[in-house]
Structure formats: structure tokens, C-alpha cells
Amino acid sequence: MTPERIAVGGHSPVANAHFIVTARFFSDFGAFLNMVALSTYVYLLSQSVLHVSLFLACRVAGGVLASLVGVPFFRRFRGRFSLLVFEILRASLLMLLLLLPAHLQLYLLPAVALGVGLGNSMFAIGLNSQLPYWVPESQRVSTNAWLTSLSAMGAVAGSLVAGILLASSGYEAVFLLNIGVCLLAGVCILPLRFLVTPATDSVQSHRQEWRNLRSGLRSAPILAGMLLVTIADTLGSAAHNVGFPILSDLITPASAGESMGQLLAVWAVGKFAGARIANRILCYWSRFPVEWLFFSGVALMSLGFIGTFQQAAIIWALLFVSLAGIGDGLSDVTLISRIQREPEQLRLPVFSLMTLLQQTGFGIGMLIVAPFYIWFTPATVIVIFHGLPLATLIGVAFLIHRTSRS
Known part of the structure; x- marks a missing residue:
């Protein structure tokens, strides 16, 4: 169904593009930060490569689950709040690792991996599929180029910062930074406003x-x-x-x-x-x-x-x-x-x-x-x-x- 085109008065499409690119950078930076930190954390707690493999498998399973539920979810729930939910989900799961004792965390980590993988992929699906509602066609390629560019930078920066913090300050510092980065990504999503109002589709x-x-x-x-x-x-x-x-x-x-x-x-x-x-x-x-x-x-x-x-x-x-x-x-x-x-x-x-x-x-x-x-x-x-x-x-x-x- 073709969306109804309604420009939102007083809201700059350039501002939308800046917020989207910044949010995606923080989101990808956080994704690689927790991938490095959590993978090594699982091995530290378990001393087992099998547990690390299970953790990574659950993370991939979260991405697969996102691909299956993404269509009905974003058909029903569109807009910035649907993306904000998944950044809050990632931050909440990491918060559990700071609150719960270590002997319980090993059993929780597969669920954390599943939730983090789900959150990462749902955020990407929702952002990419809804971008035409936030960014006009004339700026779309440029925005996608910056998304790809800063995503690569976020991947490397997240991996490097995780290694430095783990060596100097330990896992709690990495988890705290990761929580902050997820929330920053959510904050950047909040100012977005549709430039094109999507038509309501039945699920x-x-x-x-x-x-x-x-x-x-x-x-x-x-x-x-x-x-x-x-x-x-x-x-x-x-x-x-x-x-x-x-x-x-x-x-x-x-x-x-x-x-x-x-x-x-x-x-x-x-x-x-x-x-x-x-x-x-x-x-x-x-x-x-x-x-x-x-x-x-x-x-x-x-x-x-x-x-x-x-x-x-x-x-x-x-x-x-x-x-x-x-x-x-x-x-x-x-x-x-x-x-x-x-x-x-x-x-x-x-x-x-x-x-x-x-x-x-x-x-x-x-x-x-x-x-x-x-x-x-x-x-x-x-x-x-x-x-x-x-x-x-x-x-x-x-x-x-x-x-x-x-």
C-alpha cells in the first residue's frame, strides 16, 4: 500500500538524517563492545569453549528470531518508539549482569545473548525499512553511505575500546559503558519525526x-x-x-x-x-x-x-x-x-x-x-x-x- 505523504511542519529532514546516523553509530559501537566483552566473559565464568559456542549460537538465534517477527512487529508498531524499545531491552539485559551474583550469571548469559541478538537485528530492520519515512529520497543514498561508514568505524572502535577497558578497568566498566551507549542511541532516536506518514496496513x-x-x-x-x-x-x-x-x-x-x-x-x-x-x-x-x-x-x-x-x-x-x-x-x-x-x-x-x-x-x-x-x-x-x-x-x-x- 502506498503511504500517504504528509510533511511534518517545522521539522528538518537533515536533522532526521543526523539523528539516525548518530543513533546507528552508537548502536553498532555498543553491539561490538558487548560482543567482545560478553564472549570473553562467558569463557572467564565457564572456562569452557562449549559455553562460548552456545553463547554465540544464541546471539545468532536472536538475529534469526528478529527476521521472523520483524515483519508483523513493524507492520503493527511503527516509528521511533518501536526502535527505542530494543535499545532499552539491550541496556536492561546488561544491567542484570551488574545486579545478579556471578554464580547465576552463567545460566543467564544464553538468554542475554538471545535478547541482545534480537535487539541488534530488530533495530537494524526497523531503521532500514522505515528510513524512507524519515529521510527524503534526495538524501537517502547519502544517509545510507554515512550509516555504512560509521557502522564500520563503530565496529572497530567498539572492539578496541572493549579490549582497552577489559585490560585496565574490568568487565563492570565495559558493561556500564555499554548500557550508557545503548541509552544514548535511544536518546538520538527520540527526536525523529515522520516526513512521510505511512498508511495503516493490516497484519x-x-x-x-x-x-x-x-x-x-x-x-x-x-x-x-x-x-x-x-x-x-x-x-x-x-x-x-x-x-x-x-x-x-x-x-x-x-x-x-x-x-x-x-x-x-x-x-x-x-x-x-x-x-x-x-x-x-x-x-x-x-x-x-x-x-x-x-x-x-x-x-x-x-x-x-x-x-x-x-x-x-x-x-x-x-x-x-x-x-x-x-x-x-x-x-x-x-x-x-x-x-x-x-x-x-x-x-x-x-x-x-x-x-x-x-x-x-x-x-x-x-x-x-x-x-x-x-x-x-x-x-x-x-x-x-x-x-x-x-x-x-x-x-x-x-x-x-x-x-x-x-
Whole structure:
């Protein structure tokens, strides 16, 4: 259903964009802060890798759950308060770790992981799907570019700050900071006002939503191809995330942690640059096909990671990982911007589907790729798993080209 367009008098769309970008930065900063802190905290309490695996699995399960309930929830509850709820949820769960005794926390942590994963993904689904109501079309690509850029910075900053605080002040300081960051993200959401008032839709059954989604993707085959490439890319992402510590140890055995930090930092800088490049291309060359920029970004990202894992010297690895980051930034901005062009009836289910694909693909991928690092060298493993999105991309491009000619 097409939303009714009503401008909110006296409220600046630029202000909305600033609040959204700031809120997303704090949200992602907090997400990586608690991922590092809680993963190590689980191991500290349990001294068991099994408990760490269970914690991470529950976190992924929270993301999967969000993808399943996100559509009916945001059909019924739209606006800033629906996003604020999930920041309060994350802060409340972390508060429990400060209030409850340590011997109870080990049993609580899987539930905390589930709630945090649910909150992270629901916030992202709600923000991305509702952004067209808050930001006019002329500013949408620019806003998405800043969201992607600062998300990468928030990921690295959250990981680094977590490590520094854990070494200097302990877990309580990290949890307190994390609670404060979640609340700051919520505060930034509060001033948002709709520039476009969405029409009220009836909540449909999951079966009907799925039928509508399939019908919508059949009418948008290029978007369906982009999602197919995204599925394949999650396996590549799982492979290089598992492989980073191994590669760092191979390149610099005496300082593997330092090398891994450098790789992640340079990747984040590359992703920041890629998002800015996407913004410049799509804003100044408005007729440039966003879909082909997405495919180019995925190709550059996969080739960059393949090149990274072939290196024996850190300087060359950093060069290639920066190219991978640029491709990552290009593909993120273009995929989100492309989905936001769809009508609301399709836009929300596609964002939920994308979250489901990314969460399940990444979770399953982490399990699949681990044995490959026993059987093959890291360079070979990355060729295999980043070859999948490249092969999928070529197949999709061929089908699109053949369809367009027929």
C-alpha cells in the first residue's frame, strides 16, 4: 500500500538524517563492545569453549528470531518508539549482569545473548525499512553511505575500546559503558519525526507475507539476484572471519594480535572509503545502475579477501584488505539503497529476509568452514568460499543479461 505523504511542519529532514546516523553509530559501537566483552566473559565464568559456542549460537538465534517477527512487529508498531524499545531491552539485559551474583550469571548469559541478538537485528530492520519515512529520497543514498561508514568505524572502535577497558578497568566498566551507549542511541532516536506518514496496513499471516514476498521478487528479478549473491557472500564472510586470527599468526607469529588489529582497522577504513565512493557515484551520476555498482562491490570485496590471504607480508595483506573494505562499503550502501526503492509492502519483508539470510548463512558458515582450515591452507579456503559469491555473481549477471535481451 502506498503511504500517504504528509510533511511534518517545522521539522528538518537533515536533522532526521543526523539523528539516525548518530543513533546507528552508537548502536553498532555498543553491539561490538558487548560482543567482545560478553564472549570473553562467558569463557572467564565457564572456562569452557562449549559455553562460548552456545553463547554465540544464541546471539545468532536472536538475529534469526528478529527476521521472523520483524515483519508483523513493524507492520503493527511503527516509528521511533518501536526502535527505542530494543535499545532499552539491550541496556536492561546488561544491567542484570551488574545486579545478579556471578554464580547465576552463567545460566543467564544464553538468554542475554538471545535478547541482545534480537535487539541488534530488530533495530537494524526497523531503521532500514522505515528510513524512507524519515529521510527524503534526495538524501537517502547519502544517509545510507554515512550509516555504512560509521557502522564500520563503530565496529572497530567498539572492539578496541572493549579490549582497552577489559585490560585496565574490568568487565563492570565495559558493561556500564555499554548500557550508557545503548541509552544514548535511544536518546538520538527520540527526536525523529515522520516526513512521510505511512498508511495503516493490516497484519497478515506469515504465509501471506511469504507469498507477497515471492510475488514481489519475481517482479524484481535483479533484486532477487542481489539477495542470492548476498547469501553466497555470507559464507565468504564466515571464512575470512574465522581465518583472520590464523592469517595473522602466519604473517607475524610474534605479534598476531597486533596484526589482526591492523587488518581490521584497515578494512574499516576501506569500508568507510567505499561508502563515500558509492555516495559520490550515485549522487552525481544518478543514472548509474545501482545494481551493477553492487555487483562490482561484491566482486572487489571477494577478490580483495582472496588477495589478502595469499600474502606472506603484512604490508601487502593490508593493501588487499583495504580493497576488500572498499568493495564491502560499495555493496552495503547499494544493496540497502536498492531495497529502499521498493514500496513499503515489499521493503519490510525484504529487509527481514536479508537479516535471516545473513544470520543463518553466517552462523552455518562458521560451522562449515572450520574443518576446511584443518584440511587446506588458509589461502585455499578463502579461494573456495569467496569463489562462491564470485561464481554466483557471474551466474546472476548472465541470467540478467539473457533476460534483458529476450
